[in-house]
Amino acid sequence: MNTRILSGYSWLELWSPVTFAAVVLLSIIYYKRMVVSSRYVVTKRQITYLYIAAAFLYIVKGSPLKVIADKFLFSAHVFEIMALLFIVLPLFILSMPAEWARKYFWNHRLKLAIKIFGHPWMAALLFNGALTAYFVPRFFNIIHESLLLTTISQLFLVFTGFLMWWTIIMPLPEINQFSYFTRVAYIFLNAILLMPIGIFLLIVISQVHYPVYEATATRFIPSMTAVYDQQLGGGLLKAIQLVSYGIALFYLVKNWSRKEDEKEGQVEDENIRVVQGVVIHLPKK
Template identity: 25%
Template sequence: MPLSIFGFQALWSPYLMGLITFIIIIYFLMTAKWRQDFKVSEPLKKSEAISFLIAMVSIYIIKGSPIDLMAHIMFTMHMVQMAVLLLFIPIFLIKGIPWWVWKVVIETPVVRVIFKIWTKPIVSTLVFIGLFSIYHLPSVLDFIKLNETLHGIYTFILFVSAVFMYWPLIQKMPNQEQMKPLYKLGYIIANAVLITPACALIIFASSAMYETYTNGEAWLKAMELCVPASTLSGLSLSGPELFTDMKPVEDQQLGGVLMKIIQEIIFGVLIASIFTKWYRSEQKDPDKITADALKAHQAKLELERQHQV
């Protein structure tokens, strides 16, 4: 059965398109025309503008195009949507917003406290993995997908936690401590390992676990998240099997596999990028690096000698 039966609004989300267009306009006004209103600012870099546009276009593709509709029909597309939303887009969003705009946001009294706590590597990792894992418990996912408000709130919180998770890796704020390359590599590997149990639960399940992808009544109710109720009421639908030949358990397992593969690809690219930059920085001036290391070692010995005296 063709997806066109759900109508233009469900397929292309014109309201989301309008919202994203508005955000892009505000972004360029803020970083160009209104830049002088900031106490500290720099000209917008081309790389920042491109990164921000990639983030915005990606959000529309996975939440406003037919992909979002398919994510409510097939669990496979749901997991692809989650992978892009949580593991791909935050990277470009953080890079796309200039540091001096982030500075204004972070220095807001309430936000400052939140960032100080929730961007600590251990905290941000545990919170993100915890929220992701809880969300994909069958009882939780089925419950959330039946309430549009709850689904929107939880998805937003999950996305924000992904931004916090990536922040220690990507942020380049002046006067903020930068994570050392070796620690970054360990941090990425830890995230990859910790997300594995949630994916394994989905991949190795012997039967389909989610009512909103198997039970016709629950599935139809969950479809109201992206299809107007008035449109659904005029259709005669029994379940997702009308749109796919894949068995529910196969759909579920493929979704878990694709989530893990996409995660490994993204994390692999990050590891390669960090390692390459680290190697190049080490090769730029080996004599200076050696001298700095010796100086630090001598300072440590001197400090130990003073304690002994």
């Protein structure tokens, strides 16, 4: 890896103080308004989720990785986008106290938009369609000719990604109308919808699709060709997606199993009576 190339960039470009200040400010606001104020019930796990999300946000948007992703390696850019969508976003939603989410999302102007666009199948099509279109070479190469188009497209990805994860995580009890089976099937659907761009376009097809990175990949890593860089990007896309969905699937199945056990326990309690110390099992209704 030719790290000397990065010496041509200033410290401000490599370690964006603006991004760092924004992340620190976000963390301080969260701690003061959520934890110190005692207006919301916040667990230690939620606090941990927020700080991990903040750390990853700075890594992908404020560290030298951002320069590498923008200027040298397509695979680094894929990691940046996937970390933002599959690590930062779900952790941010998990860090939300229920009352805060209810106040600013469900009982606010965003409620209607979340109801419409946050429907599982609508959110799945929007998110996976937008992410697939983003990496289609024709669109990707046009988008990355303009900083404005790049910013708008990534903000749209974050918006659709938020809706997709909102459906899976369901942070509010009153909107938890979809069964665990539906949510598990939804995860499998999302994984399948990204297969074409993740496997066929980036891994199987061995030709250069992103000329903006064609010359820079070898400059940064001498043994790395543009095709290998592209294929590595495809591998990272699927790996991060599947690990993130796998963790979500594990917790959904775990909670599903616990709920079923609680229901069985309630049924058993309804059919048990204790009379003078004698346990009587009544016939099930």
